Amino acid sequence: MASPIQELPTLPEIGITPPSSSLAVRAFVYAKQHCTESVYNHAIRSGYWATIIAKKLAEFRDNANLDLEMVFVSCILHDMGWANTPELLSTDKRFEVDGANIARDFLLNEKRHAEGNLNDATIQRVWDSIALHTTASIARYAAPEVALTHLGVTADFFGPNFPGPNGAPLISAQEYHAVMEVFPRAGFNTEGFKQIMCGLCRTKPATTYDNFVSVIGRKYGLDGNGEGKEGYTLAWEESQTQLNNFLVLGLDELEESHDPK
Structure with missing residues (x-):
């Protein structure tokens, strides 16, 4: 030992x-x-x-x-x-x-x-x-x-x-x-790093959509070889739409219902 x-x-x-x-x-x-x-x-x-x-x-x-x-x-x-x-x-x-x-x-x-x-x-x-x-x-x-x-x-x-x-x-x-x-x-090389990042995209994808990990997920999928890439990309795109809607609609609602005319 x-x-x-x-x-x-x-x-x-x-x-x-x-x-x-x-x-x-x-x-x-x-x-x-x-x-x-x-x-x-x-x-x-x-x-x-x-x-x-x-x-x-x-x-x-x-x-x-x-x-x-x-x-x-x-x-x-x-x-x-x-x-x-x-x-x-x-x-x-x-x-x-x-x-x-x-x-x-x-x-x-x-x-x-x-x-x-x-x-x-x-x-x-x-x-x-x-x-x-x-x-x-x-x-x-x-x-x-x-x-x-x-x-x-x-x-x-x-x-x-x-x-x-x-x-x-x-x-x-x-x-x-x-x-x-x-x-x-x-083993901490391109492939090793890619596998770690793709693992995050696979196991807790929602935590990756707003940061650099999503770039790797959209390019290499959930296993580093492209598996699940399309589904992940669609989910990422939806998250971007939701974020934009959340911010814009929030401001719109304030302007329409609470801000002085």
Whole structure:
């Protein structure tokens, strides 16, 4: 039996030291308990990318109040909405919200049973970071921990091809290979990601209609190979019509029945 992990690996060849707190370690152990290797490796790699990016972008590097430990924990737990423990998941919430709720429950339990600087504001910041990690148009302009979590997660999809503000890569080839050697992709590739997204379209489709997951469902169907694509697309189109009608009809009714003439 493998011995329990005591600390997250330091990568001296690229000058990266992850948080040494026991909280980060317990978060990783928790993710490993409930997720596949491909998912928890993706999650912790995101924490390393975030740490690298924090050293390179002035908005994070020069921010003395940035809570890098909570960024790392947010990254580790950000895809708990893909957990393979059904009891953790909802049937009616986006995977990002599931992940944020699971992380909040984990941290509240830590707050009750462990020493540390966890408070309600910190836990809420982790919730925000996870709930918004796929919404670039909001996360990038939110609190620094939210923005950095988003960048760390996104970097795992691009590696050395992830451009910074000046167009230069935020992750060097050396940094990329150093992290990947410790936490390999383990199936987290185009096909693996597609299967996760299509699984969401299959198991709780209503949670996917208003976000990027629907793009994958409409292209690849419910099994990644086109099965159920037509039915899913029809349901998505109906959801868009309902949303438009809901907003427009609501305004129309106000104008007709309540607004001053």
